[in-house]
Amino acid sequence: MDRKDEIRDFLISRRAKISPEQAGIPRYGELRRVPGLRREEVAELAGVSADYYTRLERGSIRGVSEAVLEAVAAALQLDEAERTHLMDLARTVNTPPRRTARRPPQQRVRPGVLRLLDGMTGAVAMVQNGRSDVLAANPLGHALYGPVFESAAAAGPEAPAQLPNQARYLFLDPGAGDFYPDWPAVSATTVAMLRSEAGRNPHDRALNELVGELTTRSGLFAALWAGHDVRIHTTGTKRFHHPVAGDLSLQFETLHLPGDEGQTLFTFTSEPGSASEHALAFLASWAASPPQTTISETSPDLHSHARPGTSNPRKTEHD
Secondary structure (H helix, E strand, O other): OOHHHHHHHHHHHHHOOHHHHHHOOOOOOOOOOOOOOOOHHHHHHHHOOOHHHHHHHHHOOOOOOOHHHHHHHHHOOHHHHHHHHHHHHHHHOOOHHHHHHHOOOOOOOOOHHHHHHHHHHOOOEEEEEEEEEEEOHHHHHHOOOOHHHHHOOOOOOOOOOOOOOOHHHHOOOOOOOHHOOOHHHHHHHHHHHHHHHHHOOOOOHHHHHHHHHHHHHOOHHHHHOOOOOOOOOOOOEEEEEHHHHHHHEEEEEEEEOOOOOEEEEEEEOOOOHHHHHHHHHHHHHHHOOOOOOOOOOOOOOOOOOOOOOOOOOOOOOOO
């Protein structure tokens, strides 16, 4: 999509989410023909003319100062992720074409990071890129996310070689609704994270191909993508219904690897003494028991030594 269209649709979608009451604008009982704020109301709140804001909302953002963008972000009450996304969109428009393309995220995980993963024996640990490809996982991570790895491997030898991808699994694998009890929330968050990544790296060909594939094959993905929501994923709780270990509720933390642009370390731990701690310990024991397999068939670069999980027989339709 053209960057002007991206800016236009993002600003319109954010304006529609702010009610006059939230912005401190009295209604005076009049009927309003648009959801949220009018353009002239956003302009007044941002301290710019209505014509100037209209040009911004049409995508004419080249040369606009950061101070004006900050004022618009404040008027629209953007959160941190939304403000960052607006700045990313402006950056890619204002940067000369020869410098716009950024170095694509690295696919190979450094040996030092792989050793770090292996050393984290009591926690689930994995490395992902901004496209939600799983680049590496420790044995416990591979065991927990066994269904995701199996889904990638099930594409068969006739399909192009692909890394396990969280978004592709969520929207195209019928078992994802069982694996994630909070599937609607997890899916919406994943799409919002991909939106943020697209703002940072608009020329990432693999990301654009992934979005195109999912938009074509999943009506729900297409609807969520059209919402222009963005999200920064840092910490929280995620629930799983694992085919071997049962139900788990795990706390996750994320750490961007500054020496490896585009790579993020995800860790999952359980509350001490909880049922999830016992389930995770059982999963670790199960993963360490014979037979041992690798997922080299899926990707020679993906680091893991634990066997994958068992597929979930239940079916869930997402489209």
